[in-house]
Amino acid sequence: MNLTHELLLALKARGATEIFGIPGDFALPLFGAMEKSGVLPLHTLSHEPGLGFAADAAARARGGLGVAAVTYGAGALNMINPMAAAYAERVPLVLLSGAPAVHEADSGLLLHHQVKTLDSQWRLLEEVTVDRARLDDARTAPALIARVLDQALRRAGPVYLEIPRDMPMQACEPVGSSPAEVVDTERLAACADELLSRLRQARRPFMLVGVEIRRYGIEEKVAELARRLNIPLATTLMGRGLLNQTGCAALGTYLGLAGDHELCEQVESSDGLLLLGAIVSDSNFAVSSKRIDFRHAIRVWQGQVEMGHHVYQAIPIAELVDAMLLRLPASPACSAPVQQAAPPNLPAAQELPAPDEAVSPAAIASALNQMMLAHGPMPVACDVGDCLFTALDLLPTDLLAPGYYATMGYGVPAGLGLQVATGRRPLVLVGDGAFQMTGWELGNARSLGCDPIVVLFNNSSWEMLRTFQPESHFHDRGEWDFASMAAGMGGKGYKVATVEELVRALALAHAERGRFQLLDVRLPPGAISPTLRRFVAAVKRLSMPDAG
Numbered sequence: 001m002n003l004t005h006e007l008l009l010a011l012k013a014r015g016a017t018e019i020f021g022i023p024g025d026f027a028l029p030l031f032g033a034m035e036k037s038g039v040l041p042l043h044t045l046s047h048e049p050g051l052g053f054a055a056d057a058a059a060r061a062r063g064g065l066g067v068a069a070v071t072y073g074a075g076a077l078n079m080i081n082p083m084a085a086a087y088a089e090r091v092p093l094v095l096l097s098g099a100p101a102v103h104e105a106d107s108g109l110l111l112h113h114q115v116k117t118l119d120s121q122w123r124l125l126e127e128v129t130v131d132r133a134r135l136d137d138a139r140t141a142p143a144l145i146a147r148v149l150d151q152a153l154r155r156a157g158p159v160y161l162e163i164p165r166d167m168p169m170q171a172c173e174p175v176g177s178s179p180a181e182v183v184d185t186e187r188l189a190a191c192a193d194e195l196l197s198r199l200r201q202a203r204r205p206f207m208l209v210g211v212e213i214r215r216y217g218i219e220e221k222v223a224e225l226a227r228r229l230n231i232p233l234a235t236t237l238m239g240r241g242l243l244n245q246t247g248c249a250a251l252g253t254y255l256g257l258a259g260d261h262e263l264c265e266q267v268e269s270s271d272g273l274l275l276l277g278a279i280v281s282d283s284n285f286a287v288s289s290k291r292i293d294f295r296h297a298i299r300v301w302q303g304q305v306e307m308g309h310h311v312y313q314a315i316p317i318a319e320l321v322d323a324m325l326l327r328l329p330a331s332p333a334c335s336a337p338v339q340q341a342a343p344p345n346l347p348a349a350q351e352l353p354a355p356d357e358a359v360s361p362a363a364i365a366s367a368l369n370q371m372m373l374a375h376g377p378m379p380v381a382c383d384v385g386d387c388l389f390t391a392l393d394l395l396p397t398d399l400l401a402p403g404y405y406a407t408m409g410y411g412v413p414a415g416l417g418l419q420v421a422t423g424r425r426p427l428v429l430v431g432d433g434a435f436q437m438t439g440w441e442l443g444n445a446r447s448l449g450c451d452p453i454v455v456l457f458n459n460s461s462w463e464m465l466r467t468f469q470p471e472s473h474f475h476d477r478g479e480w481d482f483a484s485m486a487a488g489m490g491g492k493g494y495k496v497a498t499v500e501e502l503v504r505a506l507a508l509a510h511a512e513r514g515r516f517q518l519l520d521v522r523l524p525p526g527a528i529s530p531t532l533r534r535f536v537a538a539v540k541r542l543s544m545p546d547a548g
């Protein structure tokens with residue numbers, strides 16, 4: 001068959017269930033071949049950042065590869081930010097880009113869309129990918145495709161395939177698998193033995209889990225490991241929502257001074273802190289009440305295991321967890337699922353303010369919790385802003401958010417990608433500033449068969465920034481009537497100002513299927529979530545310790 005058909009079969013074999021794309025003349029042959037092959041459905045959106053976030057969310061929500069396809073130059077370079085987000089957040093996102101045919105480079109003309117040189121795009125993408133390949137020879141293409149796609153999954157990171165426009169219909173052999181990575185069994189055994197020994201010697205062991213346990217599909221195994229080790233477990237901010245389907249109760253989300261005090265104390269006083277698949281970043285540890293001495297922690301991240309002053313290299317996290325489970329026989333006592341405890345910093349769902357009160361972020365969290373208690377949990381796609389801090393007060397549910405890379409614009413496209421890839425109706429939480437960036441992708445919801453419930457935190461401000469620098473005036477975003485814009489994009493809009501209006505709008509939105517529901521929640525000036533308030537206070541306290 002042709003190169004495109006074999007490429008799509010290889011993508012599908014590695015978990016891809018759709019392609020999100022915007023074509024251009026350098027990619028028309030590729031898009032034509034993709035559409036003709038029918039191997040994967042091709043969904044178009046309106047702006048490349050939206051493509052990237054939708055494909056990212058598809059990968060996070062369902063597992064396997066997310067796929068975005070673009071044209072050369074203007075299209076691909078619009079994808080740099082979503083690729084960077086996927087790199088930082090460890091997401092196996094595949095970028096396919098058309099490119100000039102090999103002979104076009106010989107024309108002697110500067111080509112449209114080119115930048116400094118015809119290779120500029122190739123070079124720029126190196127910095128935001130774990131692997132890449134140019135498919136300019138059908139004889140080498142199968143092996144290159146296998147290597148790059150397998151790297152995306154093994155390294156849990158974005159990759160790039162550049163496809164010159166004379167290649168998509170070239171005859172091509174099927175794509176096999178790349179050579180499996182060989183794990184040194186002796187090193188793995190030594191590592192597992194030492195790690196378990198350190199945990200046994202600790203008086204206060206604690207397990208903090210992060211995104212890698214989702215990326216490598218080992219949440220159930222990690223839940224079993226926690227049961228057999230019988231040690232307490234929590235997630236990092238980036239790991240919020242992990243283990244949610246396993247019956248193993250995380251004690252909550254560690255947020256340092258901005259979160260639950262008791263959990264903060266447990267993590268920071270542990271003498272055997274196991275960081276399993278968690279990134280040591282400011283998002284996860286910026287507001288620790290006391291600096292965690294990571295030298296005494298056990299850090300499992302990106303194929304390495306750091307203990308004390310030595311590092312075990314090339315230890316894949318899934319193999320490490322298997323090796324530890326082999327050393328910890330299951331016992332009936334520990335096989336009983338730990339009761340699902342709601343995170344301690346959760347506002348009780350019934351704590352809704354008086355009906356005629358103005359809505360606040362805390363009221364949004366309580367109303368959403370009340371809706372999910374009544375109708376079942378919904379997966380959440382969340383943007384950056386106070387909506388992300390509010391999301392931490394929701395009942396345990398799947399949460400997709402760029403908690404570390406922290407780019408705005410993620411929420412709405414991610415909600416669309418989540419529903420396309422899984423069929424589950426999402427809750428989308430987004431601020432007015434972020435909605436102004438990519439919220440317009442809602443206009444594609446109907447053609448995608450999506451009907452998210454979108455809660456828009458409309459404070460007419462870049463409020464999160466204002467909490468850090470209140471004296472500036474450039475945070476003002478003016479009055480935007482988003483509710484009125486919904487119908488024009490094929491959805492239903494609700495203008496919400498009071499708690500009573502919020503509860504009623506949520507009930508109507510949840511009851512209606514078939515078109516997106518946009519709750520334009522007008523927040524009073526300065527209304528922020530309790531968690532954002534604690535976070536800002538903690539950052540200020542830690543940055544000015546003498547200020548008392």
Ligand SMILES: Cc1ncc(Cc2csc(CCOP(=O)(O)OP(=O)(O)O)c2C)c(N)n1
Pocket residue numbers: 384385386387406407408409430431432433434435457459461462463464465
């Ligand atoms: C692509 C990008 N450009 C700028 C920024 C920097 C930023 C972080 S938070 C923020 C304000 C968000 O305003 P919004 O109204 O959406 O939410 P809220 O604070 O609750 O009012 C900005 C501009 C980031 N993170 N990403």
Ligand SMILES: [Mg+2]
Pocket residue numbers: 385431432433457458459460461462463
């Ligand atoms: Mg705002």
